[in-house]
Amino acid sequence: MAPSRTTEPDSPPNGTESPTSNPETSLWSIAPIPGKGLGLIANQDIIPGTLILSEAPLLTTEGVTTIDLEVAESQLRKKLSSLPPSSQKAFMGLHNNYPDDKPLSGIVRSNGYPMGPGAEAGGVYETISRINHSCAPNVVQAWNPLAEKETVFAVRNIPAGTEICTAYHVGGPSSERKKILKMYFGFDCTCALCSLPEEQLKKGDERMVEAEELDETIGDSKKVRFHAAEVLACCHQLARIYEEEGVKDDRLSRLYFDCFQVCNMHGDLARARVFAKQYCSAKKMAAGEDCIGLLEMKPFVKNPQKHESFGVTDDWKTKAESMPKGLGRREFERWLWREQA
Numbered sequence: 001m002a003p004s005r006t007t008e009p010d011s012p013p014n015g016t017e018s019p020t021s022n023p024e025t026s027l028w029s030i031a032p033i034p035g036k037g038l039g040l041i042a043n044q045d046i047i048p049g050t051l052i053l054s055e056a057p058l059l060t061t062e063g064v065t066t067i068d069l070e071v072a073e074s075q076l077r078k079k080l081s082s083l084p085p086s087s088q089k090a091f092m093g094l095h096n097n098y099p100d101d102k103p104l105s106g107i108v109r110s111n112g113y114p115m116g117p118g119a120e121a122g123g124v125y126e127t128i129s130r131i132n133h134s135c136a137p138n139v140v141q142a143w144n145p146l147a148e149k150e151t152v153f154a155v156r157n158i159p160a161g162t163e164i165c166t167a168y169h170v171g172g173p174s175s176e177r178k179k180i181l182k183m184y185f186g187f188d189c190t191c192a193l194c195s196l197p198e199e200q201l202k203k204g205d206e207r208m209v210e211a212e213e214l215d216e217t218i219g220d221s222k223k224v225r226f227h228a229a230e231v232l233a234c235c236h237q238l239a240r241i242y243e244e245e246g247v248k249d250d251r252l253s254r255l256y257f258d259c260f261q262v263c264n265m266h267g268d269l270a271r272a273r274v275f276a277k278q279y280c281s282a283k284k285m286a287a288g289e290d291c292i293g294l295l296e297m298k299p300f301v302k303n304p305q306k307h308e309s310f311g312v313t314d315d316w317k318t319k320a321e322s323m324p325k326g327l328g329r330r331e332f333e334r335w336l337w338r339e340q341a
């Protein structure tokens, strides 16, 4: 579906955030993307962990009713009128899948924030709202409450000339993802993953369904307490799926956090420390060094036993500093996932 746009911005901005603190570095440009309206294109090769941009919202949907679109429209109009004219213009220039309906809630809905019962508040951004969706995204978005900005970090290598894509919705098989994207965001997903040949799409879908089942087992507190070896094996399988599918968003850091908790709960401080470190690396890549998750977890890399999950049993007891040294990658993995234990 070729999306319709209401207004074109006068001059699309270029990326100026730089991980090397060089304010002249221009990482991206806004350009037309066939079949998707506008989007962001990398101006140069970008490596994982690079801050692509961070931005305060033009307008948030906080305090805007999600139940009655009529009321929402007048609340949005009031919010918009309190903004400086340049921000009003930027907002009105954003993509709108519902131009004939209520224009302001149409823009909000088209730019990622469902309006309906149970919908969460969010923000609409001048530049971030130009990033198109991919089910295999090369960036991850996160809200940084300390900076009061939304951040966008690269999580894959992005060669110059490639489109920068985020995920509006993550996980599940393609049919489910398509349904959600259509229902909440109003478009038919044409991303590279959804456009794969049927056989490959089916394989990926099966892996995503398996991932959801594994995630459920890992979240079962009784199993974590009484069948920890089974849970860690599920974590290992989920880590393999995430590696194969290139999953680098919050699901990956959450998996490492779960691994940390399982090991810590059973007194295995050596592995808990490794998983705490892996959690921090995943968070750093996707949300930066100053994200809350990383700041909160850092102390537990040094002292995993200070975390509340520590020591429910001593079934797997190890000392934090007893991680084996000098192992090759394969042997280290075998140790980490307790394959010979």
Ligand SMILES: C[S@@+](CC[C@H](N)C(=O)[O-])C[C@H]1O[C@@H](n2cnc3c(N)ncnc32)[C@H](O)[C@@H]1O
Residues within 6 Å of the ligand: 001, 003, 005, 035, 036, 037, 038, 039, 094, 095, 097, 110, 111, 112, 129, 130, 131, 132, 133, 134, 185, 186, 187, 188, 189, 190, 191
């Ligand atoms: C947040 S806006 C992204 C920027 C937008 N393309 C523009 O021109 O401003 C979301 C809209 O972009 C389009 N879009 C984003 N990702 C897409 C995709 N993977 N396939 C098709 N259309 C997409 C849809 O119309 C969607 O409602």
